[in-house]
Structures are given as C-alpha cells and as structure tokens.
Amino acid sequence: MAFEDVQYSMGLPCGQNKTTCTYLGDIAVIKKDRTCHGVKICEFADPELREMEHKSVDPNSDLRLRMSKELSTDNVNYNTFAKYLAAYKTECRYMRDGVQCNGKPILKCLRRHDETVPPSYFIGCTGWRMNEKFHRFISIKENVDLNLLQQLLNGLYEGETDEPVNNCYSVFSNSTKRIYCPHPHRSENTITQGKLMKKLCEVRFSKLIPVDIKSCPFVILISKGIHTHPPPPPNQVPVTIRTRLQELIHQANNDNTD
Ligand SMILES: [Zn+2]
Ligand SMILES: [Zn+2]
Numbered sequence: 001m002a003f004e005d006v007q008y009s010m011g012l013p014c015g016q017n018k019t020t021c022t023y024l025g026d027i028a029v030i031k032k033d034r035t036c037h038g039v040k041i042c043e044f045a046d047p048e049l050r051e052m053e054h055k056s057v058d059p060n061s062d063l064r065l066r067m068s069k070e071l072s073t074d075n076v077n078y079n080t081f082a083k084y085l086a087a088y089k090t091e092c093r094y095m096r097d098g099v100q101c102n103g104k105p106i107l108k109c110l111r112r113h114d115e116t117v118p119p120s121y122f123i124g125c126t127g128w129r130m131n132e133k134f135h136r137f138i139s140i141k142e143n144v145d146l147n148l149l150q151q152l153l154n155g156l157y158e159g160e161t162d163e164p165v166n167n168c169y170s171v172f173s174n175s176t177k178r179i180y181c182p183h184p185h186r187s188e189n190t191i192t193q194g195k196l197m198k199k200l201c202e203v204r205f206s207k208l209i210p211v212d213i214k215s216c217p218f219v220i221l222i223s224k225g226i227h228t229h230p231p232p233p234p235n236q237v238p239v240t241i242r243t244r245l246q247e248l249i250h251q252a253n254n255d256n257t258d
C-alpha cells in the first residue's frame with residue numbers, strides 16, 4: 001500500500017528549513033516537519049486495537065476486514081440494536097395544540113383486513129390516537145429480531161454479560177468531526193453509542209521537496225518512530241500534488257539520516 005492511500009493527520013509541532021537530501025543525490029530541498037496526530041477510536045474498542053502500534057502500513061493486515069465485518073448489517077442482533085437506537089433517538093414530531101408529543105417508541109403491528117398479506121411491523125408512538133397522522137413511524141425491514149426489539153423498547157432487555165462488550169474495530173482520522181462511533185454497542189443491559197477517544201502519537205514526519213522540482217520531480221516522505229495507534233483509515237481525498245509527483249517513502253530509524 002502506498003503512503004498516499006492512508007490518511008495520517010499531522011500538524012503541530014512543525015517546522016520548515018532548507019537542507020540537502022542524500023537520497024536524491026545531495027540536491028537542495030525544502031524540509032517540512034510535522035508531528036503525527038494519531039487517530040480516534042471508539043470507547044468500546046477491542047483491546048487489540050487499543051494497544052496496537054505500527055511502523056508502516058501493512059497491506060496484508062486483516063484489520064480492514066475486521067472493520068468491515070463490524071459494519072456488517074447481516075448480523076441480526078446488530079441490526080436490531082441499530083434499529084432500537086434510531087427509535088430511541090428519534091423524537092416524535094407530532095404537535096397537539098402547539099405542544100410536541102412526548103410519546104415513547106413502541107413496536108406495532110399492521111394487519112391487513114383480508115389477511116392475504118402477512119402482518120408487517122413498525123415502530124410507532126405511544127402517544128398516537130385514532131386519526132392522528134405524523135407521529136413517529138419507523139418501518140422495520142427484514143433482518144430484525146422482533147422479540148429482542150420489543151424487549152429493548154419495553155426496557156426488559158437483560159443483556160448477555162455484565163461487562164461492556166469491547167469489540168469495535170472502527171478507526172477515524174483525528175480530524176473527524178464525529179463525536180460518536182456509528183455502531184450500536186452493548187454495556188450490561190444498555191445499548192448505546194460509543195464516544196470517540198483520541199489516541200495520541202509522537203511520530204514525526206519529514207517531507208523533502210526539491211527546490212528545483214522540475215528537474216527532480218520526487219518528494220520524499222520520512223517517518224521516524226513507531227505509531228502508538230492503529231493505522232488510520234484509507235484516504236478519501238486525493239491530494240493534487242501527489243497525482244503529479246511520485247513519492248518515495250522510507251522509514252528512518254533513530255540514527256538521523258537527514
Ligand atoms: Zn535525506
Ligand atoms: Zn464503536
């Protein structure tokens with residue numbers, strides 16, 4: 001995996017100076033120094049993820065795979081928890097005499113008169129009365145455990161363990177605006193969203209840009225040290241300068257090769 005596929009967020013402390021680079025044949029370069037800003041992980045992060053360090057991004061790591069498994073919606077419990085959280089967080093917008101309905105979410109069944117179609121379920125509102133439209137209505141598609149959903153909505157869910165279930169493999173760039181992990185998580189008998197926590201890092205990056213970039217169209221990136229966090233998620237935003245320039249990357253040890 002090339003360096004540019006990965007989004008390290010970096011910044012202060014930083015600096016810039018002019019120097020020469022031996023990797024490019026002792027030509028004049030501008031050296032820009034940045035510090036890694038680490039990543040954000042979920043408060044329910046898997047212990048393995050919590051303790052993970054890396055020196056460079058390993059393309060054969062199965063971390064990505066586990067991350068996408070975590071996102072998987074073919075897991076019925078996961079889907080049910082997500083549905084419950086959505087219902088729990090969605091206020092009923094119905095107004096009666098200028099006052100917003102304070103009904104709670106409830107599992108409801110829609111039966112047809114002719115019984116030719118099987119009944120369908122939805123999450124409605126305890127405040128609903130005959131002929132009132134626009135109360136909370138959340139349809140339920142397949143892949144939801146109706147018994148589990150009912151237990152959750154009625155506050156009767158007992159959970160499976162007394163400990164929080166730390167199984168999250170989500171990793172976000174430290175520059176994310178998100179406050180919560182998008183996945184539903186379990187802590188005893190509560191389904192909740194995990195807060196994102198910062199994993200800090202002290203790795204320093206140096207970028208060496210030739211002063212005469214036309215005759216030497218290479219940029220060198222050097223990182224020093226071991227990242228005290230899992231690899232950041234893949235980069236979403238292509239950086240234009242990187243489409244024009246080929247980047248050479250190398251790991252520097254502590255012997256100060258510049
Ligand atoms: Zn150098
Ligand atoms: Zn999470």
Ligand SMILES: [Zn+2]
Nearest residue numbers: 092101103125
């Ligand atoms: Zn309502």
Ligand SMILES: [Zn+2]
Nearest residue numbers: 036201203227
């Ligand atoms: Zn780092």
